[in-house]
Amino acid sequence: xxxxxxxxxxxxxxxxxxxxxxxxxxxxxxxxxxxxxxxxxxxxxxxxxxxxxxxxxxxxxxxxxxxxxxxxxxxxxxxxxxxxxxxxxxxxxxxxxxxxxxxxxxxxxxxxxxxxxxxxxxxxxxxxxxxxxxxxxxxxxxxxxxxxxxxxxxxxxxxxxxxxxxxxxxxxxxxxxxxxxxxxxxxxxxxxxxxxxxxxxxxxxxxxxxxxxxxxxxxxxxxxxxxxxxxxxxxxxxxx
Ligand code: SF4
Numbered sequence: 001x002x003x004x005x006x007x008x009x010x011x012x013x014x015x016x017x018x019x020x021x022x023x024x025x026x027x028x029x030x031x032x033x034x035x036x037x038x039x040x041x042x043x044x045x046x047x048x049x050x051x052x053x054x055x056x057x058x059x060x061x062x063x064x065x066x067x068x069x070x071x072x073x074x075x076x077x078x079x080x081x082x083x084x085x086x087x088x089x090x091x092x093x094x095x096x097x098x099x100x101x102x103x104x105x106x107x108x109x110x111x112x113x114x115x116x117x118x119x120x121x122x123x124x125x126x127x128x129x130x131x132x133x134x135x136x137x138x139x140x141x142x143x144x145x146x147x148x149x150x151x152x153x154x155x156x157x158x159x160x161x162x163x164x165x166x167x168x169x170x171x172x173x174x175x176x177x178x179x180x181x182x183x184x185x186x187x188x189x190x191x192x193x194x195x196x197x198x199x200x201x202x203x204x205x206x207x208x209x210x211x212x213x214x215x216x217x218x219x220x221x222x223x224x225x226x227x228x229x230x231x232x233x234x235x236x237x238x239x240x
Contacts, residue, residue, distance in 0.1 A: 020177030020236065023197075024176060024231075029176065029201070029234065030202065030204075030206065032234070033206070033213075033214060034203070034206060036210070036213075037214075038206075039206045040205050040208075040210070043156065045159075046157075047123070048123075048157040049080050049115070052111070052124060052139070052149070055148075055149045056104065056107065056144055056145070056149060057098045059146075059149065060099070061098045061099050068097035068098070069096070069104075072095070073094050080112060080123070083109075084116065086109070088102075088105050091105040092104075092105040103144070107142075107143040108144075110143045111143055111144065111145070114142055127139075127157075128158060132160055135150075135158065136150050136162075139153055139154070147186070148164045148166055148186065151164035151165075151195075155204065155205055162204075165186040165194050166186070166212065167184060167186070168214075168215030168219075169208065169211045169215070170186040170191075171221060172211055172219050173198075175224075175235060176231070177236050178193065179193045179194055184221070224237075
């Protein structure tokens, strides 16, 4: 179990039915964000199961609370097999900093049982020999794992060219014109459309992390800070 830390102009032709003709393509966006935030370090040679646990803990909580829960887990268990055998109440206590701890504990134990059933032990290294589609299908079959977590594991954990969409990326990419689907929660079709565009960037992992950083710093759900945003020169929604 490895420690984790997260935070994540030419005009292009349309690439999907929802891609605006005024939208900038992924490459200039990625380059502007790299200039602002730098590149994200690829950690995909580490245990894949660490990544799954991290991303399961990261949903519906803050980065700080996720880090606290993950550190608590690491301090009390040496292996994932021990976590699989833990009493639900004790495991829940460990995960308390992240909130929803009873559900998280139940999901983590059930996921570890399913992983052992498929791969013979509490390890996800077996995913490395599966196709992207089979990896995604297996991950989505695990309790508590949605499309965002599955694609985070495939991109961060396996180092594959997948692109996960969270609420920040969903909102920013709508403002950029990469999709036109209303609502605050990413849909499957919208996530696929965004991935089609984003995966044209050389480093989609850094693009993912940096869009989230941009969302927190300049482009929140409320009032945007377009005048200071590094994308203001290429963003069709930029306000002066
Ligand atoms: S220019 Fe404004 S709307 Fe566009 S990404 Fe930046 S903050 Fe968001």
